[in-house]
Amino acid sequence: MESDMSGMRFSTALIHGGVYEDGGTGAVNVPIYQTSTYAQENIGGSPKWEYTRTGNPTRAALESLIAALEEGSAGFAFASGLAAETAVLSLFASGDHILLSENVYGGTFRLMDKVFRNFGITFSLADTTNPGAFEAAFTPATKAILIESPANPLLTVTDIAAAADIAHRHGATVIVDNTFMTPYLQRPLTLGADIVLHSATKYLGGHSDLVAGLVAVRDASLAERLAFIQNSTGGVLAPFDSFLLIRGIRTLAVRMDRHTRNAEKIARHLAAHPAVKKVYYPGLESAPGYEVQRRQAKNGGAMVSFELAPERDIRKFFPALRVVTLAESLGGVESLVCHPATMTHAAIPKETREAIGITDGLIRLSVGIEDADDLIADLDAAIEKTA
Numbered sequence: 572m573e574s575d576m577s578g579m580r581f582s583t584a585l586i587h588g589g590v591y592e593d594g595g596t597g598a599v600n601v602p603i604y605q606t607s608t609y610a611q612e613n614i615g616g617s618p619k620w621e622y623t624r625t626g627n628p629t630r631a632a633l634e635s636l637i638a639a640l641e642e643g644s645a646g647f648a649f650a651s652g653l654a655a656e657t658a659v660l661s662l663f664a665s666g667d668h669i670l671l672s673e674n675v676y677g678g679t680f681r682l683m684d685k686v687f688r689n690f691g692i693t694f695s696l697a698d699t700t701n702p703g704a705f706e707a708a709f710t711p712a713t714k715a716i717l718i719e720s721p722a723n724p725l726l727t728v729t730d731i732a733a734a735a736d737i738a739h740r741h742g743a744t745v746i747v748d749n750t751f752m753t754p755y756l757q758r759p760l761t762l763g764a765d766i767v768l769h770s771a772t773k774y775l776g777g778h779s780d781l782v783a784g785l786v787a788v789r790d791a792s793l794a795e796r797l798a799f800i801q802n803s804t805g806g807v808l809a810p811f812d813s814f815l816l817i818r819g820i821r822t823l824a825v826r827m828d829r830h831t832r833n834a835e836k837i838a839r840h841l842a843a844h845p846a847v848k849k850v851y852y853p854g855l856e857s858a859p860g861y862e863v864q865r866r867q868a869k870n871g872g873a874m875v876s877f878e879l880a881p882e883r884d885i886r887k888f889f890p891a892l893r894v895v896t897l898a899e900s901l902g903g904v905e906s907l908v909c910h911p912a913t914m915t916h917a918a919i920p921k922e923t924r925e926a927i928g929i930t931d932g933l934i935r936l937s938v939g940i941e942d943a944d945d946l947i948a949d950l951d952a953a954i955e956k957t958a
């Protein structure tokens with residue numbers, strides 16, 4: 572029996588949501604149902620559990636948890652964020668056109684450009700932060716928009732409610748990648764989105780120890796179509812990883828509170844640092860997206876990008892770090908740093924990169940939950956070395 576989450580506040584739903592009661596042991600945690608199949612009483616019935624690709628109690632607990640946290644009616648768990656996106660994009664057909672926000676995750680761009688394009692689904696990039704430019708990008712074939720806000724790595728903010736209004740006027744489905752915010756900070760379904768998706772590898776898992784994707788929707792017919800696609804294409808999350816992800820989600824609120832408190836402190840420190848040319852953080856009053864961010868999210872999140880002054884030698888920065896780790900990914904308890912120009916955005920030609928602000932001096936920081944003063948001391952010492 573899935574517990575009823577209606578009426579619970581968010582932090583309570585994090586702990587008590589998605590519980591699957593396993594007939595009488597009283598286990599307070601969801602067991603790992605490490606099984607591929609289930610015994611049936613007789614032929615001709617319609618058993619609740621049939622085969623684990625189709626349904627598994629551990630995964631089902633996670634799926635009802637993400638549905639509740641995103642204020643949706645149904646949730647779906649996948650083997651990665653990109654497997655979740657693949658399932659969502661499988662809702663569309665040859666001849667359909669999809670609009671992506673300009674700064675989408677590189678893997679999303681690659682999936683559209685190198686995979687779905689082969690199936691006749693076309694796409695274009697639009698500046699979703701500018702409603703005029705965004706609306707002009709719609710074509711009669713546009714069936715969906717895919718937005719990230721704040722977007723990677725410059726933390727640009729899109730007004731999700733305004734974008735959803737425009738898209739719905741054009742009859743397009745609104746998909747929001749909520750990876751950077753999590754439902755604790757921002758709930759796109761309540762802002763007009765039709766589908767919210769996550770790389771749960773990041774903040775939802777929270778410990779850099781698993782790869783997973785989640786989707787939540789409100790509309791019952793959309794839920795039915797996604798359940799069909801999930802079972803037909805099969806990129807489901809395994810029972811053990813579903814368990815790990817539930818375990819990660821339980822502490823989301825306390826982790827995010829510390830992540831964002833640290834991020835705000837670091838962003839303010841860097842903004843006042845003489846060797847830092849620019850700080851990108853939507854929680855700073857000076858950020859262009861600050862007002863929209865404040866309206867649609869709880870705070871600015873915990874991703875901070877900054878640009879060192881051009882005379883600084885960035886190659887000396889990374890090896891000098893002792894607490895912060897140079898690595899891909901984000902959202903774990905440990906602070907991670909990356910160099911978008913040579914890592915996440917290396918595939919984009921230099922001129923295009925520089926034109927959109929991803930300069931060679933840009934550094935992206937995923938602020939962890941360590942002591943903020945240790946992080947600041949580590950960053951300062953490494954910046955010192957670039958002189």
Ligand SMILES: *Cc1c(COP(=O)(O)O)cnc(C)c1O
Pocket residue numbers: 651652653654676678679719723748750751769770771772773782783784
């Ligand atoms: C990491 C990431 C993805 C892809 O997720 P995986 O779990 O790595 O497949 C998608 N969107 C965003 C914003 C991401 O950061």
